[in-house]
Amino acid sequence: MKITRKATLIGLTAILLVMALAFAIQAAEEDWDAIIAAAQQEGSLTVYNPSSRMGIAAELFEEKYGIKVEWSKMNDVEISDRVAREHEAGVRGADVIITEDAAILMAQLLPQGYVVNYVPPTHKDVIPVEYQNPLVHQHQPRIIGFNNEVYSEAPIKNLWDLTTPEWRGKFMMRDPQLTSTNLAWFAEIIEHADLMAAEYERHFGEPIELTTPNAGWEFVKRLANNRPIMFSSDTDVSDAVGARGQTNPPIGLYVIGKHREIEEKNLALEAAYGLEPTLGYLYPAFLVMTANSHSPNAAKLFISFLLEEEGMSAWSGDMGNFSTNPTIPPHEDDPLGGTAAWAEVTFPLNAQTTIKYYADLFDFWLLHAR
Amino acid sequence: MRTTTEQSNQGKVPLLLERTWNRGRRVVANPPMLLSILLLGVFVYLIIVPLISLVHSSVTLHSRDTLRVLGGKVGELTNFYFQRVFASNISEVLFYQPLLNTLLISFSMSALAISIGCILAWVVVRTDIPFKKLFASAAVVPFILPSWTISLAWMTIFKNRTVGGSAGILEYFGVQLPDWISYGPVPIIICMALHYYPFTYLLVGSALRDFDTRLEEAALVLGAKQSIIFRRVILAVVAPAILSSFILTISRGIGSFSTPVFLGNPINYRVLSTRMYASLQTGSPGDAYVIAIVMILLAILLMFLSNKVLGKRKSFVTITGKAPKPQLFKLKKLRIPVTIAVGLFLFCVIVVPLFVLAADTFMRVPGVYSLDNFTLHYWIGESTPGLVDGRPGILRNPSTWAALWNSVKLGISASALCGFFGILIGYTVVRMRGTRISTVLDQLSFIPYLIPSIAFGAIYLSLFAVRRGPIPSLYGSFLLLILATMAKNFPFAAKAGSSAMMQLGHEVEEAGIIAGAGWFTRMRRLILPLQRSGLLSAVMLPFISAMRELSMVVILTTPGTQLLTTLTFQYSDYGFLHMSNAVVLLLVVIIVIMQFILQKITGSDLSEGLGG
Secondary structure, eight states: OHHHHHHHHHHHHHHHHHHHHHHHHHHHHHOHHHHHHHHHHHOEEEEEESOTTHHHHHHHHHHHHOOEEEEEEOOHHHHHHHHHHHHHHTOOOOSEEEEOOHHHIIIIITTTTSEEOOOOGGGTTTSOGGGBTTBEEEEEEEEEEEETTTOSSOSOSBGGGGGSGGGTTOEEEEOTTTOHHHHHHHHHHHHTHHHHHHHHHHHHSSOOOOSSSSHHHHHHHHHHHTOOEEESSHHHHHHHHHOTTOSSOOEEEEEGGGGGGHHHHTOOEEEOTTOBSOSEEEEEEEEEEETTOSSHHHHHHHHHHHHSHHHHHHHHTSTTOEESOTTSOOOTTOSSOSHHHHHHHSEEOOHHHHHHHHHHHHHHHHHHOO | OOHHHHGGGOOSSOHHHHHHHHHHHHHHHOHHHHHHHHHHHHHIIIIIHHHHHHHHHHTBOOGGGGGTSTTOOTTOBOOHHHHHHHSSTTHIIIIIHHHHHHHHHHHHHHHHHHHHHHHHHHHHHHBOOSOHHHHHHHTTHHHHSOTTHHHHHHHHHHOOSTTOSOOOHHHHTTOOOOHHHHSSHHHHHHHHHHHHHHHHHHHHHHHHHHOOHHHHHHHHHTTOOHHHIIIIIIHHHHHHHHHHHHHHHHHHHHHOOHHHHHHTGGGTOOOHHHHHHHHHHTTOHHHHHHHHHHHHHHHHHHHHHHHHHHHHHGGGOOOOSOOOOOOOBOOGGGHHHHHHHHHHHHIIIIIHHHHHHHHHHTBSSTTOOSGGGBOOHHHHOOOOTTSGGGOOOTTTOHHHHHHHHHHHHHHHHHHHHHHHHHHHHHHHHHHTTTSHHHHHHHHHHHHHHHSOHHHHHHHHHHHHSSOBTTBOOOTTOHHHHHHHHHHHHHHHHHHHHHHHHHTSOHHHHHHHHHTTOOHHHIIIIIIHHHTHHHHHHHHHHHHHHHHHOOTTGGGTOOGGGOOHHHHHHHHHHHTOHHHHHHHHHHHHHHHHHHHHHHHHHHOOOGGGGGGO
């Protein structure tokens, strides 16, 4: 009798607590005006991200809310390293990060509590659920492109062409050791090993001879051995591929957004549509806040702002950047018309695949790319 | 001397207690003793603890590697990195090949630098070549410039299209260049030799200048042949100078970072320092720390060997009395060709690089050298989309001024601290001479010299990246840069401080004591004013070296603490070589002005600045 009463009491308390908590969460989430006010009190925030266009978004945000955004452009290895270090050090660092390094985000930053996923109430019902955990800000295709001043049509038809002597020292990409997404692309290629083997046989008319576990690893090895040229930025790649007046131009892997510079820089660039089995890859950029942000409200407000049309305008004004917010349409110049179509012709990256191969792949590349 | 006055303090306290009491009092009442204990604390904190932390960091698991060592926890002890670096399937890439490259470059570069230095020294000092004064001071200029100036110029001239981007001047004019001229060991060796030959030039030059020509005459009178005179007399006297310049040069070679990073990285040619940097960059700090340990051991080994060799040979340098004005070697017919050769050489290593860098910054589209491509955009232009990602010209760019201000701030604070500690170290070491603590202090202050700059940066990163007990994390703070720069310059500050103190007799201070002045008054009114010039060189050298240091700070700066040197590096990393060149030129102007001021104030020759 006594015990039951006690149990009931505990049960009731628990229910009450849960309700209170749920109410508190709901209340906190719904009081968006309070967050805005608190954000303005905080006055500033720091953002690490891989894009220089963050500068435009930062200005718009400051104009709108009077909150200053200190932003830095970094590669994703740098971002995750800094966030981890700042967290361990307990120093004031980034409040919001945009990272393309899905593997380290899923395997380390989130589970170790360096960053937290935050979907603002303003966008809970807007952003598709599959992009909410963790929150994806936008998708971008990184594709293989060629110089269309020299070649009237794509000089390669199959990805395996990149491993032939003809393209030795003539394929350019961002350094996979610094660019997690390139490494993740290799992981997808390894995951699609059977497809790669079939494509090899279809293209060259004979089955592939393996020196590695499967055709995916074999592709990575042969590509690495073929002396690819590695840069630290997409601009370097697209400029080198697209410069006019060349006789023997290289092929490159770069973000399709670089095609926006074709006119300004007078480049001769075109994507190698029809390339089998894949034109490149489609990768997400994740938008999260750090666990010990010193301006948590400003961080939340900024995340919400980046999901809005105004905040996204820094990117969506040019083609090649697809907001996860379905109310923001793809750019009118977009040749394929949206994320879904790009996912068809490229390998969309999957964080779990990257995590599976990361350690081996990193060293494998280091060993063979000499 | 003081103990006698303290004997009066006898009472009924037990003997042992009294002794401890007295000893304690003696320490407190004895400023040099107190100081040396304080300094010992500073050294342990800034030099010994970081070294221990480096070793510790090389055997603990780092965050990203939880993806590699499955089930491993961040911070747990592991031999993963040592195994990876020394005995795994990628050891060759991570360690052995870079080690071989490092040795190849260091030795060849030293050989070349020493040859250039010796020839130049001999021509300038011992022949009747004209324009001696001009040549003599021009010859050391390459060393004053940031070490990567020549490599940037090399790239601007010799870059080929292999790695894409715009080609260099020669390719623009239709000269096809093979890879080995554009990148890799050959240009690295040449560019480094051109930066480091002044070591040899200065040391051998001064040995030749002090050389007593009567020795030569004596040999001649005794009927020795020219070849024997050269081998048995001249070489024997100059050999120690050559050896010490060899040590100086090669130890720089082992740690050098900026030249290999610019000329080696594009074709994946790595030396230890750039491999270490790449490991840090790609999120494998564990590997980097192991490589840093190897670099430090290598430098210590070299120093040890050199001490053995030099220690034996030192007896040769016994110069007595003032030698008569040396008889100059008559070049006769060769006088004009040699003058032209020396002039041309100096023109090529000083004027051409700077001119080429400057020219490059005025080209709107990089690599197109025509008049209609001329622009001032990269200097004073406003932000234009499509040009260097919309960055304004460097003189209009707030990040340039922020970086300049940071560099100056770093230079001033680190050098002021260095001057302060330099004098204190000098005072303590000299006043406590003969005691064990003085020897220990002297040796501790020398340790940073043994550690290659980039490894020193790694040490500080490993220590201050996270909070360790009472030591707070300083990662991302400006204080970290100041501490590292100061500690790295301790050897020079200590040397300047103690050599100045050596010349100051004890009598001055004793006079102060007799006059009843307390320790602080003595320091303030007597010691410091008398040490002004020593203090100045203890301050100026760290300042200049802070202004042009890259390899150490490149791993310690964060976006908020960018310096001019790291800014040039970042621009070239983004592919904005002309922006990078413009910032380097700005840096050159500042450094040359500083150097000029230093020489005017101290009236000293550059040879004193050999360390920097």
